Amino acid sequence: MNTTPVWMDCDTGFDDLMALVAIANEPAITLVGVSTVVGNTSLANTTRNTLATVELFGITAPVYAGCASPMAQPPQTIESLLGADGLGTIDRRLPDPVRRTVGPRHGVQALIDCCRLTQRPITIMATGPLTNLAHALALAPDIATTIERVVVMGGSADSGNHTAAAEFNVYADPEAWRQVLRSGVPMEIFGLNLTRQVLITPADEDAIRAVGTPLAHTIADHLAFYLRIRTKDEPSPMPLHDPSVAAYLAHPEWFELKDAHVEVEVAGTVTRGATVCEFRVPRKAAPNAHVAVSAQGRAVVDHIVGRMVQALIAVA
Numbered sequence: 001m002n003t004t005p006v007w008m009d010c011d012t013g014f015d016d017l018m019a020l021v022a023i024a025n026e027p028a029i030t031l032v033g034v035s036t037v038v039g040n041t042s043l044a045n046t047t048r049n050t051l052a053t054v055e056l057f058g059i060t061a062p063v064y065a066g067c068a069s070p071m072a073q074p075p076q077t078i079e080s081l082l083g084a085d086g087l088g089t090i091d092r093r094l095p096d097p098v099r100r101t102v103g104p105r106h107g108v109q110a111l112i113d114c115c116r117l118t119q120r121p122i123t124i125m126a127t128g129p130l131t132n133l134a135h136a137l138a139l140a141p142d143i144a145t146t147i148e149r150v151v152v153m154g155g156s157a158d159s160g161n162h163t164a165a166a167e168f169n170v171y172a173d174p175e176a177w178r179q180v181l182r183s184g185v186p187m188e189i190f191g192l193n194l195t196r197q198v199l200i201t202p203a204d205e206d207a208i209r210a211v212g213t214p215l216a217h218t219i220a221d222h223l224a225f226y227l228r229i230r231t232k233d234e235p236s237p238m239p240l241h242d243p244s245v246a247a248y249l250a251h252p253e254w255f256e257l258k259d260a261h262v263e264v265e266v267a268g269t270v271t272r273g274a275t276v277c278e279f280r281v282p283r284k285a286a287p288n289a290h291v292a293v294s295a296q297g298r299a300v301v302d303h304i305v306g307r308m309v310q311a312l313i314a315v316a
């Protein structure tokens with residue numbers, strides 16, 4: 001089968017982990033590489049979390065450590081929300097990787113090399129701040145012609161989460177987002193307006209736990225923590241941000257996207273990191289991105305949880 005080559009750039013926290021396991025287990029996709037970036041937590045932690053995931057789930061794609069700092073500000077991690085290592089749990093914790101290590105090249109260079117050497121245009125699936133991709137495009141503008149599209153979780157066509165105006169991945173590195181938007185690479189944007197339609201619930205934790213293996217209980221414990229981010233004591237449905245992108249790559253028919261002109265606020269004090277989506281294109285502005293506006297949320301969650309259950313059984 002002719003598969004689609006996908007490179008994943010991530011700041012592995014729990015939703016990145018769910019997206020990574022899903023995309024690595026899509027028959028029509030070949031995960032050709034993974035780069036890590038500072039975001040949810042430090043680069044050391046996002047890299048550890050990513051290596052632990054690929055090791056435990058038997059994912060063979062190479063992993064490369066990318067940027068430890070954003071382009072124009074100090075790191076803005078959210079360990080206060082997600083736990084000290086960015087992968088909070090109510091009990092069991094994903095064990096540290098034993099065998100898997102990062103490749104020798106910097107993640108930015110590895111991404112550039114992959115784009116230059118590929119036989120087929122690469123799809124980039126970005127689930128963290130766009131620091132690595134922005135540096136890659138600045139260092140090697142020629143790769144813009146070998147990138148099929150950038151499918152990214154980030155921004156919002158309405159309100160933010162990290163601030164009232166800004167979604168976290170953009171807030172963490174607004175200059176990077178502006179750089180990628182201006183590069184002209186085709187962008188498909190999955191913002192909070194979309195991911196808030198894709199809600200994972202306590203019943204999904206039960207489905208994962210029902211697999212019954214130690215790893216299944218560990219993943220369920222991390223999901224249980226994720227479901228308590230807003231409420232601490234009682235679990236409540238939570239947006240499944242990054243996996244929405246993985247589900248889109250497998251089932252685009254579950255989503256509606258609209259052309260838009262998207263800009264990132266970098267100068268605002270209250271609004272820095274906001275993404276402003278102008279849908280009145282081309283009348284008001286030239287379109288520069290496709291913005292996801294609706295999803296069949298339950299189908300998406302069932303697919304992602306199903307891929308996780310399938311992967312847990314496969315490595316049992």
Ligand code: RIB
Nearest residue numbers: 013015127128168169241
């Ligand atoms: O705002 C949600 C995004 O920020 C997700 O990618 C999550 O993993 C964090 O990176």
Ligand code: CA
Nearest residue numbers: 011016127128
């Ligand atoms: Ca992420």
